[in-house]
Amino acid sequence: MVVVNPKFTEELMEFGAEKVMECFNCGNCTAICPVSTNEHLFPRRFVRYIQLGLKDKILDAEEAWLCLACRLCAELCPRDARPSDTMIALKRLSVENGRTPPYIRDFLQNITKQRNPWGIGKFKRDNWIKKADVEIPRVKENPEFEWLWFVGCANSFESRSTEVTVKIAKILNDIGLNFAILGREEGCCGNDARRAGEEGLFELLMEENIKIFEKYGVERIVTHSPHCYNTFKNEYNGYEVKLVLEFIYDAIKKGKLNLKPLDVKVTYHDSCFLGRYNGIYDLPREVLESIPGVELVEMKNNRKLSICCGGGAGNIVGEYPGEIQPARIRAREAAETGAEVLAVACPFCLLMLEDAVKAEGLDDKIVVKDIVELVYESAYE
Numbered sequence: 001m002v003v004v005n006p007k008f009t010e011e012l013m014e015f016g017a018e019k020v021m022e023c024f025n026c027g028n029c030t031a032i033c034p035v036s037t038n039e040h041l042f043p044r045r046f047v048r049y050i051q052l053g054l055k056d057k058i059l060d061a062e063e064a065w066l067c068l069a070c071r072l073c074a075e076l077c078p079r080d081a082r083p084s085d086t087m088i089a090l091k092r093l094s095v096e097n098g099r100t101p102p103y104i105r106d107f108l109q110n111i112t113k114q115r116n117p118w119g120i121g122k123f124k125r126d127n128w129i130k131k132a133d134v135e136i137p138r139v140k141e142n143p144e145f146e147w148l149w150f151v152g153c154a155n156s157f158e159s160r161s162t163e164v165t166v167k168i169a170k171i172l173n174d175i176g177l178n179f180a181i182l183g184r185e186e187g188c189c190g191n192d193a194r195r196a197g198e199e200g201l202f203e204l205l206m207e208e209n210i211k212i213f214e215k216y217g218v219e220r221i222v223t224h225s226p227h228c229y230n231t232f233k234n235e236y237n238g239y240e241v242k243l244v245l246e247f248i249y250d251a252i253k254k255g256k257l258n259l260k261p262l263d264v265k266v267t268y269h270d271s272c273f274l275g276r277y278n279g280i281y282d283l284p285r286e287v288l289e290s291i292p293g294v295e296l297v298e299m300k301n302n303r304k305l306s307i308c309c310g311g312g313a314g315n316i317v318g319e320y321p322g323e324i325q326p327a328r329i330r331a332r333e334a335a336e337t338g339a340e341v342l343a344v345a346c347p348f349c350l351l352m353l354e355d356a357v358k359a360e361g362l363d364d365k366i367v368v369k370d371i372v373e374l375v376y377e378s379a380y381e
């Protein structure tokens with residue numbers, strides 16, 4: 001028997017699904033959702049169940065957790081019903097009711113205990129420094145720092161991403177940015193805990209970070225991760241926030257980096273948290289095009305219609321069921337352009353797409369690199 005519960009609709013609206021009643025069931029969201037291609041997640045159906053107050057139909061629906069919070073559906077919604085916000089609201093309610101699937105529970109517990117999604121000991125957060133060939137000042141060593149470089153979880157702990165981190169360190173050092181890092185005192189920004197519906201954990205992380213920022217007089221934050229960038233810029237209050245790529249582009253324009261030709265065809269994958277969340281589409285392309293010898297080609301779906309890599313909202317630690325996964329669709333699209341490099345500007349995209357390129361057997365055709373790595377290659381190799 002189907003139990004209709006109007007209070008459920010109201011609860012969801014309070015949790016962020018304010019626009020859910022605007023939906024007139026056109027189905028655009030389901031048609032474009034990269035997860036629905038795998039016949040797993042149908043956002044329209046969830047939106048409709050919520051409108052009707054069919055609580056029992058959805059609280060245990062594990063496929064809801066596959067939603068990446070990528071906002072692609074929101075781009076095509078003719079009523080601005082914000083289906084992706086509705087999915088987050090639904091997750092919030094599920095978290096409150098203790099209905100999280102095991103991999104999301106682990107993801108959230110890892111952040112709670114170790115302040116990173118992988119659950120690696122938090123004392124290892126600054127271990128990447130050992131691989132760097134320049135001095136990386138911590139806030140205590142450079143109390144007059146102008147910019148706090150918030151390194152972020154992936155760029156601190158995940159081995160492939162730390163290869164990018166040491167290159168960022170070298171570039172920031174060489175272009176003369178007055179920065180410092182928090183080292184082991186850095187926490188998790190909370191962006192993805194929030195997208196996985198753990199609002200309480202997000203607030204706790206935010207409070208903790210703000211306390212540390214106050215302790216060291218932080219006013220300006222630079223970060224490479226679009227996830228950290230999004231939350232510091234839009235959800236914390238009162239900080240000037242910039243991307244590492246902004247400093248790099250500025251340095252290139254001022255001739256501070258001596259770039260040699262690379263002679264390579266590159267396609268760029270828009271990160272959801274740079275593109276749809278923050279409208280940053282041009283900057284990564286401008287950096288790429290300022291490297292001599294780079295020929296930039298676009299994928300079929302680009303800019304605001306770019307397909308998510310599949311790593312959002314806690315899914316960076318999950319396993320997608322089936323072979324039709326967002327990252328694999330994206331890897332094929334990238335290879336179809338004939339590019340030799342699939343450039344990214346996000347550590348999650350780097351991990352997801354590198355795995356997808358291998359899974360699709362495309363690694364002899366295309367290689368995934370962070371834009372920073374291309375700049376580094378051009379400047380130093």
Ligand code: SF4
Pocket residue numbers: 029032033034035036041043066067068069070071072073074083084087308
């Ligand atoms: S936010 Fe992305 S993954 Fe979630 S329902 Fe919308 S299109 Fe699908």
Ligand code: SF4
Pocket residue numbers: 022023024025026027028029030043044047073076077078079080081082083
């Ligand atoms: S695209 Fe918007 S209006 Fe259409 S079904 Fe999805 S939420 Fe409803």
